[in-house]
Amino acid sequence: xxxxxxxxxxxxxxxxxxxxxxxxxxxxxxxxxxxxxxxxxxxxxxxxxxxxxxxxxxxxxxxxxxxxxxxxxxxxxxxxxxxxxxxxxxxxxxxxxxxxxxxxxxxxxxxxxxxxxxxxxxxxxxxxxxxxxxxxxxxxxxxxxxxxxxxxxxxxxxxxxxxxxxxxxxxxxxxxxxxxxxxxxxxxxxxxxxxxxxx
Amino acid sequence: xxxxxxxxxxxxxxxxxxxxxxxxxxxxxxxxxxxxxxxxxxxxxxxxxxxxxxxxxxxxxxxxxxxxxxxxxxxxxxxxxxxxxxxxxxxxxxxxxxxxxxxxxxxxxxxxxxxxxxxxxxxxxxxxxxxxxxxxxxxxxxxxxxxxxxxxxxxxxxxxxxxxxxxxxxxxxxxxxxxxxxxxxxxxxxxxxxxxxxx
Numbered sequence: 001x002x003x004x005x006x007x008x009x010x011x012x013x014x015x016x017x018x019x020x021x022x023x024x025x026x027x028x029x030x031x032x033x034x035x036x037x038x039x040x041x042x043x044x045x046x047x048x049x050x051x052x053x054x055x056x057x058x059x060x061x062x063x064x065x066x067x068x069x070x071x072x073x074x075x076x077x078x079x080x081x082x083x084x085x086x087x088x089x090x091x092x093x094x095x096x097x098x099x100x101x102x103x104x105x106x107x108x109x110x111x112x113x114x115x116x117x118x119x120x121x122x123x124x125x126x127x128x129x130x131x132x133x134x135x136x137x138x139x140x141x142x143x144x145x146x147x148x149x150x151x152x153x154x155x156x157x158x159x160x161x162x163x164x165x166x167x168x169x170x171x172x173x174x175x176x177x178x179x180x181x182x183x184x185x186x187x188x189x190x191x192x193x194x195x196x197x198x199x
Numbered sequence: 200x201x202x203x204x205x206x207x208x209x210x211x212x213x214x215x216x217x218x219x220x221x222x223x224x225x226x227x228x229x230x231x232x233x234x235x236x237x238x239x240x241x242x243x244x245x246x247x248x249x250x251x252x253x254x255x256x257x258x259x260x261x262x263x264x265x266x267x268x269x270x271x272x273x274x275x276x277x278x279x280x281x282x283x284x285x286x287x288x289x290x291x292x293x294x295x296x297x298x299x300x301x302x303x304x305x306x307x308x309x310x311x312x313x314x315x316x317x318x319x320x321x322x323x324x325x326x327x328x329x330x331x332x333x334x335x336x337x338x339x340x341x342x343x344x345x346x347x348x349x350x351x352x353x354x355x356x357x358x359x360x361x362x363x364x365x366x367x368x369x370x371x372x373x374x375x376x377x378x379x380x381x382x383x384x385x386x387x388x389x390x391x392x393x394x395x396x397x398x
Contacts, residue, residue, distance in 0.1 A: 018356075179363075
């Protein structure tokens with residue numbers, strides 16, 4: 001089985017590497033505009049689109065065969081009824097962190113698997129509870145540079161851990177790839193577990 | 200402020216490094232025998248003993264001053280009313296994993312801070328929910344070597360993530376150092392946050 005990770009995210013690469021799964025990275029731009037307002041349905045759809053974009057790219061290059069399994073994922077942060085993507089700048093990051101401070105929010109990742117013409121997709125959700133942050137703490141955290149390029153303007157695996165009281169659900173879902181859910185999906189789709197794919 | 204981590208655990212070192220805190224490692228053997236059966240009170244006491252053992256070592260070597268802050272921690276896994284430490288061998292690891300399979304258990308870390316003659320200690324608790332594991336999965340995981348030298352015979356930050364449905368509480372507490380609780384304790388004890396200690 002040849003495994004393709006349809007993602008540019010260094011965090012997703014690290015997670016798959018940690019699991020001992022050999023994989024290649026192929027990413028392709030997918031249309032991310034959507035009318036879907038439910039975050040779980042949205043990330044499920046965006047993961048599928050990312051996977052399909054990579055499938056089309058591989059097909060057009062003559063590199064797609066029945067042995068190729070494409071894994072795609074998309075993550076958003078949902079807080080106060082709004083969906084937070086990556087901050088546009090430091091002021092936007094500070095605005096997002098003020099929304100998260102002293103409250104719980106949800107991190108939702110969609111996962112899609114594609115092989116030949118077959119597709120399967122699902123999502124996983126984790127609640128994350130932030131301690132109240134002072135304005136000085138928000139500025140300190142923004143200035144650390146960590147919020148850049150992170151959905152919701154924080155990295156659970158970094159300095160933000162100082163401000164996170166706790167979470168409920170899969171930790172790796174917050175990092176960007178819901179490991180347990182992915183393994184369940186791989187078992188349903190291929191009849192083998194994620195580690196068995198490379199045997 | 201000179202910070203001493205009273206621990207040999209590579210995971211605790213990685214966490215403090217991730218937080219950008221400069222520290223030295225000094226470890227000393229502490230008596231770990233105790234009649235305490237409550238796991239939270241036990242890890243709190245063992246963290247204090249580890250910190251005191253390091254304080255005595257530094258004092259005996261003339262290396263203790265008022266600027267030295269000692270951080271000590273101890274972690275246990277509590278499942279089915281029993282306390283699980285590190286497995287003695289692969290058979291013991293398999294026995295522990297059979298206890299954790301398909302159930303929730305608690306990971307409890309004690310943290311102690313010592314400076315001069317002052318001491319403070321607390322604990323943090325995280326619930327971890329394992330999916331049911333087949334005997335083949337348990338053997339595969341034991342053979343990966345990951346359970347060795349880990350309390351409860353698993354590493355939440357490794358291959359065990361495949362089998363962990365979710366957790367409730369601080370993820371880093373399960374890795375071995377409850378980051379948010381440690382920061383709260385440092386603020387109470389020193390009046391400064393953990394990142395501010397090195398300024």
